[in-house]
Amino acid sequence: MSNDLEQLDDENELELDIDQTAEAIETKEVQDLKNELNKIIQPIVAPPMFPPHPVKCLNPQDYPESYNSNSKKEELVLQYVDNFKTQFQYIYPDRKTLFMAPYNECGIEKFVCTTIRPTVLKFSRLYDWKECAQFVSDYLQYQPLKESTELPQTLFSPTHTLKVQRGNCFDYSVLLASLLIGAGYDAYIVSGYATREVCNMDQSRTICPFLIKNEEKKIETKKKEMGKYMVKPPKDMNSKYQNSMEMKVKKKLEDEALKRKLEHERNLAELERPPADPLYGLRVHAWVMILSGKREVAETFFIETLTGCAVSTKDDEYLGIESVWNHKNYWVNMQSCIDGTAGLVFDLGDCSRWEYMLPSNDKPTLLVPNTDGIEDEEESKDVEKHLDLPPSWVNQIEITQKDFERRCPEGKKVVFYKKSKVEKFAPYLLKDNMILRITEYLDSEMKDLKQITEEFIHRNDQIKKRVINFQTGWVVETFDRGRSKYLKEHRYQQSKAGPENERIMYFYHDARVDGLRCREETPTEMCEHFENRPDFLYFRKVIFDKKQKKFGPQDGDNYRPILKIIERYNRDSNKKANDDIHELVFNIEGEKFQITYHRENSKIAPSTREFLKPPNWNDKSNTWTWNIDLHQTYQAGNENKHKKNVELYQFLSWLINQEESVKNLVRKSEEEVKSILNDRTHEETVTERTVSIYDTDRNEKAKQYKMDIERRIADEKLRKQTLDVDYLAPFLAEKGLNDKQPISHQAASELKERCLADLKQRLIEKANLIQKRYEAESNEMQKKQQWYQANQVNMSREDEQEYLEYCSEALFKIHILELRLNRHKEKAPIKYQEMEQRLKADPRLNQFIRF
Amino acid sequence: MSRLYDTVEPSVIDDHILKLCIEEQGPQEEAGNIARRDGIQYEEVQTLRLDFKNILRIENLWQFESLTKLQLDNNVIEKIEGLENLKNLIWLDLSFNNIEKIEGLENLTKLRDLSLYNNQITILENMDTLENLEVFSIGNNQINDYDFVLYLRQFKELKTLGIKGNPICEKPEFAPFVLAHLTQIIYLDYRLVDQNLRAEGLKRFEIDIGQIVSNEEAEEKKRKEKQALEKENYLNKEAYVEGLNSDELFLSLYEEDSEGEKLNMIPGADELLAEYRDKFVAVCKEMYDFGKSQKDLRLNEVAEFWKCLNDAKNSNTEEASAAINVFLEFKKNITEELNNSTDQVIQEAKLNEYNDEVNKLWDKLMSLEVQVVDQLEEIIRDFERNLGDMVNNFVEQIQGMYSQLRDLENIQFERLQELCLATLEKVIKGEVPDEFPDDLRDLFIDKDTVVNALQTSHDLHSLRIDSREDDMISKIKNWSSTMIEQIHDEEEYKRNRKRVIEINRLIDYFRDEIDEPADLQD
Secondary structure, three states: OOHHHHHHHHHHHHHHHHHHHHHHOHHHHHHHHHHHOOOOOOOOOOOOOOOOOOOOOOHHOOOOHHOOOOOOHHHEEEEEEEEHHHHHHHOOOOOOOOOOEEEEOOOEEOOOHHHHOOOOOHHHHHHHHHHHHHHHHHHHHEEOOOOOOOOOOOOOOOOHHHHOOOHHHHHHHHHHHHHHHHOOEEEEEEEEOOOOHOOOOOOOOOOOOHHOOOOOOOOOOOOOOOOOOOOOOOOOOOOHHHHHHHHHHHHHHHHHHHHHHHHHHHHHHHHHHHOOOOOOOOOEEEEEEEOOOOOOOOEEEEEEEEOOOEOOOOOOOEEEEEEEEEEOOEEOOOOOOOOOHHHHHHHHOOOOEEEOOOOOOOOOOOOOOOOOHHHHHHHHHHHHHHHOOOOOOOOOOOOOOHHHOOOOOOHHHEEEOOOEEEEEOOOOOOOOOOEEEEEEEOOOOOEEEEEEEEEEEOOOOEEEEEEEEOOOOOOEEEEEOOOOOEEEEEEEEOOEHHHHHHEEEOOOOOOOOOOOEEEEEEOOOEEEEEOOOOOOOOEEEEHHHHHHHHHOOOOOOOOOOOEEEEEOOOOOOOHHHHEEEEEEEEOOOOOOEEEEEOOOOOOOOEEEEEEEOOOOOOOOOOOOOHHHHHEEEEEEOOOOOOHHHHHHHHHHHHHHHHHHHHHHHHHHOOOOOOOOHHHHHHHHHHOOOOOOOOEEEEEEOHHHHHHHHHHHHHHHHHHHHHHOOOOHHHHHHHHHOOOOOOOOOOHHHHHHHHHHHHHHHHHHHHHHHHHHHHHHHHHHHHHHHHHEEEEEOOHHHHHHHHHHHHHHHHHHHHHHHHHHHHHHHHHHHHHHHHHHHHHOOOOOOOOOOOO | OEEEEOOOOOOOOOHHHHHHHHHHHHHOOOHHHHHHHOOHHHHOOHHHHOOOEEEEOOOOOOOOOOOOOOOOOOOOOOOOOHHHHHHHOOEEEOOOOOOOOOOOOOOOOOHHHHHHEOOOOOOOOOOOOOOOOEEEEOOOOOOOOOOOHHHOOOOOOOOOOOOOOOOOHOOOOOHHHHHHOOOOOOOOOOOEOOOHHHHHHHOOHHHHHHHHHHHHHHHHHHHHHHHHHHHHHHHHHHHHOOOOOOHHHHHOOOOOOOOHHHOOOOOHHHHHHHHHHHHHHHHHHHHHHHHHHHHHHHHHHHHHHHHHHHHHHHHHHHHHHHHHHHHHHHHHHHHHHHOOOOOOOHHHHHHHHHHHHHHHHHHHHEEEEEEEEHHHHHHHHHHHHHHHHHHHHHHHHOOOOOHHHHHHHHHHHHHHHHHHHHHHHHHOOOOHHHOOOOOHHHHHHOOOHHHHHHHHHHHHHHHHHHHHHHHHHHHHHHHHHHHHHHHHHHHHHHHHHHHHEEEEEEEHHHHHHHHHHHHHHH
C-alpha cells in the first residue's frame, strides 16, 4: 500500500518536472488557461483507508523477543482490554477513548500496565521520590506530543526511553512510575488534561524552585508568666484618648499602604498572565500520582514528571483525569472534572468513582449492597481464573554509574524560569567543575542581570558556591571544611578584591585554634568575633589610621597604623564581677588604657579603670616609675577593697606588654587575610579538581592500585597451580577417572593402595640407586688402590700426584653418597607417612576410606 | 637522727625570717620598692618558701590566711602543727624533715598536693578530710605493710602517688598490688602506669578486691540510708511535725508517768489503752499530713515571692543600667567634642550641657529607685498578709487537732476512772485475782488514792499535749515573723540605702571626671 503511494508521488513529480520545462516556452495565455482550469478542477484526495502504522521498527532483531511479540496471555489480556474499551465507548459515547493498548517501539500493541517495570536501582539516592523525580526530569529530553489534544499512539518501554534519552509525557511517567513503585511508593500513572504551560514544559512563569527559600520558623516569644507577686507597672501618665486617636491615624495609614500594595500585586499578576488558550482543557497530559499510605506518605500528591516537582492534587494547572494505572490494574475516573482535579476523591476502591478494569482489585472495595450478588460473585470468580496480569514484557531497567552521574543528555541542561535561568552540568564536565548555575534577571526579558549563583563540586580549593550580586557588587563564596585556614564563607566586593577593603570572612571556628568565627573588614576597621575561647574573649575591634604615604623606598612591612584596639570578654564565673574585665580598650593614639569590668547583678553601673601610659614606657634602658596619678577608677561598690599600688603597677606593666602582643596578633590577622586572598587568586587561576578515593572510575591511583592487586592475585594463582602437583592424577588417569567424578569406595581404596605402593617402590628404587652408585665408586676405588700398590715403585711423580688427586675426589664422592643414603633412610619413612596423611585428608578419597 | 641536729642550733620562725623570706620571694625591682612602701600584710601572702632554714617547730604562721602554697622542706621539723589556720592551702611540702606521724592536717580540706618525702612515717592516718588530694608523695619513709593501700582507696581524686623507698616496696608483687587496688592512680612514682601490670594485678587479687569493694559498697549504702533518714527528719522539723508520723508523742505521754503505767496494769485497761492509742496516733498522723502539705504550700508561696521580687529588682536594675549606658555614650561624644574645640564659649556651653545631663541622669535613677521602692513595698505587704493568713490557718487547724487529742485524753481518763472504781470495789470485796500486781494493790487502798493517782496521770498527759502544741505554734510564728522582719530589713531598707549610695557615688564620679580636664586646661 505505502509503496503504491510512493510510486504515485513519483509520477506526479515527473509530471511537474515536464511542466516546469514547458513553462519557459508556454505563453501567458496558456498560463491563464491553466489557472482557469485549476480553479475549476479541485483534486479530491481521499483519506487513506488504512493509516500508516505509527511505528516503523527498522531493527526488530535488536530487541528481545518479548518486545517483538505478544505471549498468549498478553493476547488474552489485549482481547479483554479491547472488549472493555468497546463497552466503555458504547456506554459513554461522549468520553474520549481510553489510553490502554498503544504500540511499543517494535510496533506491537501492549497493555499499558505491563509496560511498567518496577525496579530498584542500585543508587541509594533514588530511594527518595524527590531525587527520583528530579533524576527522570534531568535525564530525559522532552518531546511534546505530536497532536496536543490527542492521545499518542505509541508508548515506549522505559528501557527504550532511557536509551534514547527523550520522550513524551507518557514515556516520562512510565519510567518514573517504574522507579517509584520499585522504591516502594504507591505510585500511579495518570492520563488526563492540563494547561498549555504544563504540557509544553513552559516554566517561564513559575518561580525557580532553587530560589524558593524555606521560610524561617518564627520562634514565638514566650509570654512572661504572671506571678502572684508581680509588681505593678508604674502609672502611665499619657492620655488614653490621645493614644487612641494616634492609633487610629496610624492604622488608617497602614491600611492604605496595604491596599496599595495589594493593588500593585494584582496589576503585576494581570500583566504576567499568559494569553488565553483556545485549546484550554483539551490538551492531553500524563503525570504521576502517589497515594498516601506507603512509605510514610501522609497525603496524596501529584508529581509533574517533566519538571520533577511535587504538586498538590488541588493545583489548578491540572484540568482533569481520564484514567490512572499502575503495574497491577487500570482504573477509569467516573467523577466529574468540572473544577479540575480539586474535587476528586482518590479512593480507588470506591467503585462508584473509579471503574476498575481487572477484577483482581487489591484495593478494598466498598461494600455496595448487591441485588444479584450471587451471580456477580460467580462471574468474578470465572474472570479471575484467566485474568491475572501477565508479567511485564519490559527488560530490567539498568542505569550505569556513569550515566547516573552525567544525568542530563550530553551532561548539561538549561531550564528557563520566571526571570531566571538554570543551567545544570555533570561533574567533571566543565573545567572548573561547576554543576549548577542560576542566573537571575531583573526583568522578564532577561536582559538586566541581577544575580548569578554557581555551585561547584570536587574542587581542590573546597569551594562550594559562589553568589555574585550585580546590584550591590558583592560576591559571596562558600567553602567546605578542609581548607588550610578553615575559611567557611567569604564576602567581598567584586570591584575591590584586594586586601584592606570591605569584606567579611566567616570561618569554621570549631576547627581553629583561636576560635575565630568571623572577621569583618573595612578600610579603617577590622572586627573579629570569637567563640568558645578559654580566655573568654569574644570580640576584638581594631581602628586603623589611613596609611601614611611614604616617600623613598618601601620598607618591608607597610601596615596601616593602629589607633585603637577594643577587646571584649564574656563573663568568667570564676572571677568576681569587679575583677572580670568586660571591655579593654588600648587607646594607642591617646596613650591610654580604658578598662570596664562586668556589671554586678545588683549594681547599676560597672566598675571602670583608666591608666595613662607612663611617659617613658618605651624606654628600654630605664624602668618606668609608678605614679598614682596614672590611674583613675570608679568602683561600683563601696565594699570593694582598693587595689594596692603593687597590684596596680603590675597590672599596668601587664597592660603595656599585652598591648604589644595584641598588636602582633592584629598584624598576624592582616597577614592571614593577605595570604588567604593570595591563595584564592591562585586557586581561581588553576582550578584544580579532586577525585574522591571512593571514585574508582576516575581515581588513577586507585585504579592503579586495583590493577596491581588483581595482577598479584593472578600471579599468586599461577604459582600455586604450578606448585601443587596432583599426586593422584596419574593413578586417576590410569583408572580412567577424573577429578569431578565421584570415586567409588572400592576404587578409592585401590587408588590409595596404588599410590602408597608406588611411593614405596620409588623410595626403594632411589635407595637402591644410591647404593649401587656407592658400590660402584668404592669398587673403582679399590681397583685403583690395588693398581697403585702394584705399580707404586715405578711411578712418575705426576702419576702419583694424579692418583692422590683421584683418591681424594673418590673419597669425597663416597662420603657424599654415604651421607645421602643415610639421609634417605631417615627421610623415607617420614615421606611415606606424610603421603599417607595427605591421602587421608584428600577430599576425593576420604569420604569412603576410614583409616 | 638528723643531719644538722647536732651541729647547728635550730632556728625559730620569727618576724624577721618571715619578712626576709617574703621580701626575697615577692615582687622585685620597681614593684618591690612600691611593695615595701605599701607595707607587707601577712594575711595577703599567697606563697611562702621556708626551706633550708633548719626550722624545728612550725609556728607563727597563723596570720597567713590566704596562703595557697607553703614549702617547709629540708628542715628538721618533727611534728606537723600550727597549720590549722591555713585553710586555703593547696600545696604543702614537708619533705626532708623528721616527721614520724601524720597529724594536724584536718583543716586543710583544699589541699591537693602533699609531699612528705623522706620522713620517718610508718602509718598513713588522720588524712580523711583531705578529699581533694591529687598528688601524694610518701617516698623514702618507713611504711612496711599494705594497710596504706586500703587507706588511700578513699581519695577519689588521687592521680599521682610517690611511694618508692619504703620497706614495703621491696616485696615482689608490690607494683601490681598497688595498681590493682588504687585504680584511680595514673602516675606511680612519677611514671605513667603500666596498664599490663595493672591488669595482671587485677587478675591476681580479684577476690580480695571484690571483697573490699563489696564492703565499701555496703558502708556507702548504710551512709546513704542514714543521710536520707536525717534529711527526712530535717524536713519534718521544717514542717514542725517531727515525730508525728509515729507514736512518739503518745509514748512521751507515759514517759515520766509512773502512776499511769501502774494504772494501765489493771485488768481491762490494756484494751482501753490500745483503743486510745490507735485513735491518738491517727490524729497525730492527720496532723503530720496536714503539716507536710501546709509546709509545701508555704514554701511555694515563699519561692514565688522571691522570684517576683528578684524579677522586679533585676528589671529595675536593667533599666537603670540602660539609662547609664545612654549617658555614657553621650559622655563619650561630648568629651571628644571638648577635646577638639578650643573655643572657651563653646566649651562652657558643653560643660553646662554635660552638667544638665548628669542632673537628668540623677533624676532618672532616683525616680526609678523610688518606683521600685513603692513596688517592692506593695508586694512585701501582700506577701506578709498572705503568709500571715497561712500561718493563722495552720495554727487554727492544728489547735483543732490538739483539742481532739485532749478530748481523747479526757475520754480515756473517764473510762479509766470508771474501771478504777469498779476495780476498787472488787479489791475491797477481795474478788481480785491472785495475779493482781502488788504495787497496784498499794494504790487501791482507798478511793482518794486511786482518784489522786488518776488525776496526776491525766494532768501530766494534758500538760504534755499542751506543751507540744505551744512549741509547734510558737515555732511557726517565730519563723514567719523572722522572715518578714528580715525581708523588711534587707529588701526594703538596706537595698534602698545601698542603691542610693551607689547612685550618688556614680553621679559624683561623673561630675568629678568632667571637672578634671577643665582643671587641667586652666
